[in-house]
Amino acid sequence: MTDIDKLAGSVDSLQAGFETHRYICSSQIATAVYLAYQLRKPVLIEGPPGVGKTELAKTTAEMFDLPLIRLQCYEGLDEAKAIYEWKYGKQLLYTQVLKETLDEVLQGAKGFSESVNRLHEFGDIFFSEEFMEPRPLLKALKEEDGCVLLIDEVDKSDHEFESLLLEILSDFQVSIPEIGTVKAVAEPPMVFLTSNNTREISDALKRRCLHLYIPFPDTELEQRIIHARVPEIPPELRRQLVTFIQELRDLDLKKVPAISETIDWARTLLLLHTESLDADLVRDTLNVILKFQEDIDNVDAEITTLTSKAIKN
């Protein structure tokens, strides 16, 4: 039984494992990783930006001590950038070299058919693994001891790319026309896909994945997260700022502050040697948590009430 098996043996041990790596997660998240490991299924993670979707994959890699291979998706991403590409320069160079040595190779060949046969012996060397540049997906399959494959923001890619992913997600293999099917070497990678829901992911892709939705954390969980991430912050201030953020999320905002913003804010307040929240301080540092001027203007009027609420509770 390897370390990974032991760690991924139960939801509780996973949760504890994540905690030692300063990633505080709900049991739902731990269950997802547990099932992903036990059932060898990819996990599609959805949720608002900044709740730790990418972080989950990173932490999992760190915890299992596996290499993390990351593929950032964007519009126009295609197989040449995601799976493999031929080394064209090398191919060209070799053609030139071969041209010069062609006479030697064909020396002594009698007749046309024999020459052709000799040439055939070379096989398809130009389209062999020698000339292939593996890209993230292929690399992940070739990792000997398994790895964590993170396909980030899959919703940003095109529909075509999604279809391309289907094969690797369900069978952990890719088909390369010139070579054949490449299967995962030994241990199939643990696959995480993240999506910000800018567009609907196709049903075919969803069907092949476990679907994990990470919402904003509740007060208690968020406090624990801040505690893990910014341990230096005094507990009273931590409670205040988490309450404040939670209240803020209920307002009608263009971009609601996520956990990453809470952490940034906690660090900011720590840097300013803050003991307790007050309205002026909040107003001055509001741009750390709100990223649109429109939102800042909206919240400005409410700051005093929100702050006093956060302090009182």
Added chain:
Amino acid sequence: MDRTLTSFIAALRNADVRISPAETLDAMSAVELCGYRNREFLKETLALVLPKTPDEKHTFDETFEQFFAFEDVNGEDAFVELDGEATEGEGGSGEGQGGGEGERSGGGKGGQKKAKFSAFDEAEEDEDLGPGEMAKAQSALGKLLMQDSRVELTVGMASAAKEVNLEEIQVFTQKGLYTRKIMEAMGLADLQHEISVVRQSPSIPDKRLGQELKKRREWLREQVRDYVEKQFLLHADATGKKLREELLRKVKLSNVEHRNFRLVQEVVFRMAKRLVALHSRRRKVFKRGQLHVSRTLRHNMSYDGSIFDLHWKSVKIDRPKVFAICDVSGSVANYARFMLMFLYSLEEVMPKVRSFAFSSDLAEVTDLFERNKLEDAIAKTLRDYSGGSTDYGQAFEDFRNKCLDDVDNRTTIIILGDARNNYGDPRTEILKEMYDRSKRVIWLNPESRNTWNVGDAEMRKYSAYVHQADECNSLTHLERIVGNLLRTIQ
């Protein structure tokens, strides 16, 4: 246990969560791993495997609570109760047992039901017959009732439900019917007969039995009704909704009642989504200026590797332009509402929709739709432009002045209206101009074809200058027309 899972999945499907057989298999292997022991763990596990959107997760939560709560009370817990009852033995009088049970059931989940038993045991004391010896029940159901054996009653109820095909229940008005059917299948007739016999009998114990049986029969009826209710929620609620939706697709849009708008909107969105899925794959993106290296090299291999025949990455964008001109006067307003809803739901595949509304004067409302939410935009359009008597001539005139220059050979013009021009000048020459310049002019008329030329309708004149004139008064029509539109413009 697999059957529990499949019936849970059936209930989920009923609640509009789409689950494929492959996902069912996944769920089974997941459950094998996590087991049924820990309810929370089971819920979290299944929540990862089965629902795939936040909406579905929500539905899943509800269904899970409903489904497994039900199993708890009448399934597992009942077995625990059974053991307890067996050791206690069978009490003769209802009173004694009722008291014992009241104490016992304090903490258990079955407490509520037990409490009901003791409640009417207490009521029994108020009866003028007073407590005392009671005759034995004779009919099968009567015996079961008097034994207080909930497990057997539940089992009987479930099998009776199966016998009358309770899972086929479709609309809520059937609840009463099914309740009666189940009672009958459980042997209500015999019980009724027995009750009427013992109530007429002179002996006091017999009368007591009669009253007792009657109460327990009422209690049973309540139980059955609860059971039917739950099964209805699990199996039929969505079926009923489906029926309604099915109906809404076919009903004339002007007849859709206001309270159904939301549902219609859902249907529209779903139809639009399907069309988007169908057509977005075919959309090609045109990117110039990017060398397709591999193809270039491969094609040039045959020229000694000297690269002179270049290949470019070429994917085509052909963004169709759609101009929607909607008559929003009273008679057609509702149709306009749904057509606009449909067109703007298709944004992903038809990003360039410009819309115009008129009753007498024509105005562009594209901005309204860009700035506001769909429903608001539609409401505002209808509010601002629906007054005034219909004048197609004026509207076409306005259109020519405003944006006929923008119409080119890739533009599709959709006109929605009944062509009732109040005997005004139809100005067909402008329509002809539009016809000549555009790729396609489609006229959608909400009236049925045989009234197109009756009265002040000018359809005969107009239809000479359109590529296609269609009757369009239900969602099904709309879907077909927009589907065809997407096919032809791409």
